[in-house]
Structures are given as C-alpha cells and as structure tokens.
Amino acid sequence: MTTGDGRSRLLAAATRLIRTQGFAATSVEAICREAGVTKGAFFHHFPSKEALGVAAADAWSEVTGRLFAEASYHRPADPLDRVLAYIEFRRALVAGEIADYTCLVGTLVQEAYGSDPIRAACGASILGHAGTLEADMAAAAEARGVADVDPASLARHTQAVLQGAFILAKAGGGAAAVEEALDHLKRYLRLLFANPGASGA
Amino acid sequence: MTTGDGRSRLLAAATRLIRTQGFAATSVEAICREAGVTKGAFFHHFPSKEALGVAAADAWSEVTGRLFAEASYHRPADPLDRVLAYIEFRRALVAGEIADYTCLVGTLVQEAYGSDPIRAACGASILGHAGTLEADMAAAAEARGVADVDPASLARHTQAVLQGAFILAKAGGGAAAVEEALDHLKRYLRLLFANPGASGA
DNA sequence: CTCAACATACCAACCGGTCGGTATGTCGTC
DNA sequence: GACGACATACCGACCGGTTGGTATGTTGAG
Numbered sequence: 001m002t003t004g005d006g007r008s009r010l011l012a013a014a015t016r017l018i019r020t021q022g023f024a025a026t027s028v029e030a031i032c033r034e035a036g037v038t039k040g041a042f043f044h045h046f047p048s049k050e051a052l053g054v055a056a057a058d059a060w061s062e063v064t065g066r067l068f069a070e071a072s073y074h075r076p077a078d079p080l081d082r083v084l085a086y087i088e089f090r091r092a093l094v095a096g097e098i099a100d101y102t103c104l105v106g107t108l109v110q111e112a113y114g115s116d117p118i119r120a121a122c123g124a125s126i127l128g129h130a131g132t133l134e135a136d137m138a139a140a141a142e143a144r145g146v147a148d149v150d151p152a153s154l155a156r157h158t159q160a161v162l163q164g165a166f167i168l169a170k171a172g173g174g175a176a177a178v179e180e181a182l183d184h185l186k187r188y189l190r191l192l193f194a195n196p197g198a199s200g201a
Numbered sequence: 202m203t204t205g206d207g208r209s210r211l212l213a214a215a216t217r218l219i220r221t222q223g224f225a226a227t228s229v230e231a232i233c234r235e236a237g238v239t240k241g242a243f244f245h246h247f248p249s250k251e252a253l254g255v256a257a258a259d260a261w262s263e264v265t266g267r268l269f270a271e272a273s274y275h276r277p278a279d280p281l282d283r284v285l286a287y288i289e290f291r292r293a294l295v296a297g298e299i300a301d302y303t304c305l306v307g308t309l310v311q312e313a314y315g316s317d318p319i320r321a322a323c324g325a326s327i328l329g330h331a332g333t334l335e336a337d338m339a340a341a342a343e344a345r346g347v348a349d350v351d352p353a354s355l356a357r358h359t360q361a362v363l364q365g366a367f368i369l370a371k372a373g374g375g376a377a378a379v380e381e382a383l384d385h386l387k388r389y390l391r392l393l394f395a396n397p398g399a400s401g402a
Numbered sequence: 403c404t405c406a407a408c409a410t411a412c413c414a415a416c417c418g419g420t421c422g423g424t425a426t427g428t429c430g431t432c
Numbered sequence: 433g434a435c436g437a438c439a440t441a442c443c444g445a446c447c448g449g450t451t452g453g454t455a456t457g458t459t460g461a462g
Binding site: 403404405406407408409410411412413414415416417418419420421422423424425426427428429430431432 | 433434435436437438439440441442443444445446447448449450451452453454455456457458459460461462
C-alpha cells in the first residue's frame with residue numbers, strides 16, 4: 001500500500017492488518033511498515049494508537065457508506081424486494097479471504113469495546129448502516145399490513161446476523177457460513193412480511 | 202480467583218480477562234497476577250500462550266456443555282417448545298457486565314482465527330453446542346410437517362444470531378441488544394414451524 | 403528417591419510513544 | 433518579488449516498560 005498520502009495509507013494499512021489480526025495484535029510499527037512510512041509519520045497524523053482505531057472506524061463508515069449508497073439494491077419498486085436485494089448484495093460481497101469480507105468495526109469493537117472512543121465510533125458505524133435500512137423495512141411493513149414489527153429493531157437484527165455469521169466464518173465455516181446465515185435472514189424477512197397477522201411476536 | 206489448583210485458577214483468570222480485554226491484549230503476566238500464581242506456574246501447565254488459549258476454549262466447552270445439558274429447557278414435550286425454551290434460557294443468562302454474558306470462544310476466535318489450534322478449539326465449541334440443538338430442530342420440523350429446513354443449519358444460525366448480538370451489545374446496545382436479537386430469533390422459528398408449505402426458502 | 407507443582411530470576415525482543423531535526427510549502431508584508 | 437514567520441509532513445534514533453519465554457531452584461507428597 002503505497003498510494004495516496006501518508007494518512008490514508010496508514011488508515012488503509014491499519015484496516016487490512018486489524019481485519020486479519022485484530023487491533024491489539026497489530027503493532028504501530030507493523031502498520032507503518034505496511035504503509036511504507038515511519039513511526040514519526042504515524043504519530044504526526046495520530047496522537048495515539050487508540051486515535052488511529054477511531055479514525056479507522058470513521059473511515060470505514062465513510063467508505064462503506066458510499067459503497068452501499070451507490071449500490072443498485074435500492075432500485076426495486078417494492079420495499080421488501082429492496083431489502084431482499086440488500087441481502088443479496090451483502091452475499092455478493094462475501095468472496096476471497098476471510099479478512100476481505102469481514103467487518104472492520106465488528107472485529108474492532110469486539111476486543112476494544114473497553115475503549116470508549118473506539119466503542120462509540122464502531123457503534124455509530126454499525127447503527128448508522130442499520131439506519132439506512134430502516135425506511136425500507138418500515139415501508140415493507142406498511143405495504144404488507146404487518147403491524148407489530150419495529151423497523152429499527154429489524155434493521156439492527158440484519159447487522160447482528162451478519163456479524164454473527166462472520167464469527168462462524170472465522171470459526172471454520174468460511175464464506176459458506178455467511179451465505180447460510182443470509183439465507184435464514186432472507187427467509188425470516190419473507191415469512192415476516194408474507195404473513196400479516198401471523199407475525200409470531 | 203484463588204480457589205482450586207493452579208491450572209484451573211489460570212484457566213478461570215484467563216477466561217475472565219480474555220472476555221473483557223480480548224486475547225492479544227491479555228498478557229501472560231496479567232493472567233498470573235489474576236490467578237495468584239507466578240509465571241513459572243503458567244509455563245509449567247501450558248507450553249505457550251497459544252496453548253492456554255486452546256485449553257481455555259476446551260474448558261469453556263466443558264463448562265458450558267454441562268450447564269446446558271443440565272438445564273431445564275429440555276423438559277417440554279413439544280420439540281419446538283424445547284427450542285423456544287432454550288432461547289429463553291439464553292435470555293436469562295444475559296445479566297450483569299458485558300463480559301459476564303458474552304461468549305469466550307466467540308471473542309477468542311474473532312481475533313485469533315489465524316492460529317489454527319485456537320480456531321479449531323473455538324470452532325468445535327460453537328459447532329458442538331449447535332449440535333446439541335439439532336435433534337430438537339429436526340423433531341420440530343418433523344412434527345410440524347415442515348420439509349425444507351436443515352436442522353443443522355438452523356442450529357448454527359441460532360449461534361450466529363447470538364454471536365452477532367454480543368457484538369451489538371459491545372457496540373453500545375448492551376443486554377437489550379441481545380434480548381432484541383433473541384426475540385427476532387424466536388419469531389423466526391415460530392414463523393418457520395407454524396407455516397408448513399410456506400417456509401419461504 | 404522421584405516427580406509434579408510450583409517459585410525466582412532473568413533475558414532478548416518488542417511495545418507505544420517521544421523528541422530533535424529537516425524538507426517543503428504557504429502567506430502576509432514591504 | 434523577496435523575505436521572514438509559521439505550518440505541514442515526515443524522518444529515525446531513542447526511551448522506559450512490557451512481552452512471551454527460559455533456566456534453575458525449592459518443596460512436599462507418595
């Protein structure tokens with residue numbers, strides 16, 4: 001990683017290393033080596049390793065936010081179809097090495113939730129992304145006449161399923177574990193929105 | 202933690218520290234301090250820190266295995282009720298600090314899946330536990346005449362939802378995030394097994 | 403006497419972070 | 433357009449403390 005300015009190269013290197021090894025196991029020196037800069041540069045751009053963690057989470061929110069905003073799953077006219085298309089979009093993202101498709105902030109918050117700034121940045125990232133699904137969830141519930149569904153809660157649940165699937169993937173299941181979880185999630189949503197009055201709550 | 206022999210004290214201390222700080226951030230010295238033994242004792246019982254990680258995962262499997270085997274959620278006559286009771290049992294376990302109710306092996310494998318022995322031990326723990334749910338899942342599907350459900354896959358999914366819920370909890374949602382995810386899981390199972398032929402697969 | 407179960411002392415490598423210094427602008431002023 | 437003041441971006445040596453791990457000793461039970 002030797003393109004762009006020092007700061008973004010450090011961020012990219014940190015993201016890659018944290019996704020493969022975790023935050024604590026990734027040393028500042030290793031990030032610098034990967035980014036092709038020195039420790040002096042690191043501490044010029046970030047006051048501490050913790051601050052780098054926060055910046056990496058924020059950068060992750062921005063990059064993934066753009067990716068999802070520009071994706072084509074928003075196109076279907078039916079809101080449920082949009083939600084289902086979102087899940088298919090997530091499935092298409094699951095390819096290559098585990099570190100290539102797992103979530104930076106999920107990995108980060110799992111081991112660094114004890115640091116309040118990092119926890120807040122990761123929480124904002126996950127919840128912010130969940131928030132982008134809320135409107136479609138609500139519209140789907142409305143369109144199908146399903147009353148006892150909390151769109152925000154349902155949106156959060158999609159993220160819980162994804163995060164959990166990543167752990168099963170790391171535990172040995174690989175990409176197949178994520179696809180399997182996504183199938184269950186899809187089925188849940190279909191059952192939920194296809195059965196007004198029988199929502200099982 | 203100063204009861205029992207050195208080895209189990211080290212295991213208990215490691216479990217507690219890893220659950221709160223993660224594996225890499227937990228030093229051998231910190232584990233020894235917490236267990237009230239010296240480093241000599243540590244390396245007498247475990248050849249390396251990695252081996253301690255494996256042993257902690259194995260011990261976790263054993264302890265939780267006993268806990269779930271002896272729990273009362275196996276009592277209901279109806280298999281679906283048993284599965285639902287399992288989820289309620291999991292909900293009852295969610296209390297106190299985050300580190301008190303989150304999963305050791307889930308935390309461990311997230312950051313240490315790069316170590317094959319640790320990955321294997323964590324995978325065996327999660328999948329082994331999922332396996333204990335399989336029979337009830339299969340019986341529920343059979344009893345309700347729901348065909349296109351893979352009991353093993355469904356059992357794995359319950360674990361994915363739980364692991365993901367723990368991450369949302371760490372991201373700021375706390376115990377409520379886990380309970381919310383458990384509600385969705387329950388609803389999914391109810392919808393799935395209450396609607397033969399409409400399983401949405 | 404033996405052997406497991408520890409304790410003590412120690413080591414080289416590595417950790418996050420600091421610090422003095424340098425090269426390259428940028429900007430206001432005369 | 434020349435000049436001083438200041439900012440930004442970065443370098444790499446260095447620091448004290450911590451790391452996982454080792455070598456050697458002690459102790460108590462069988």
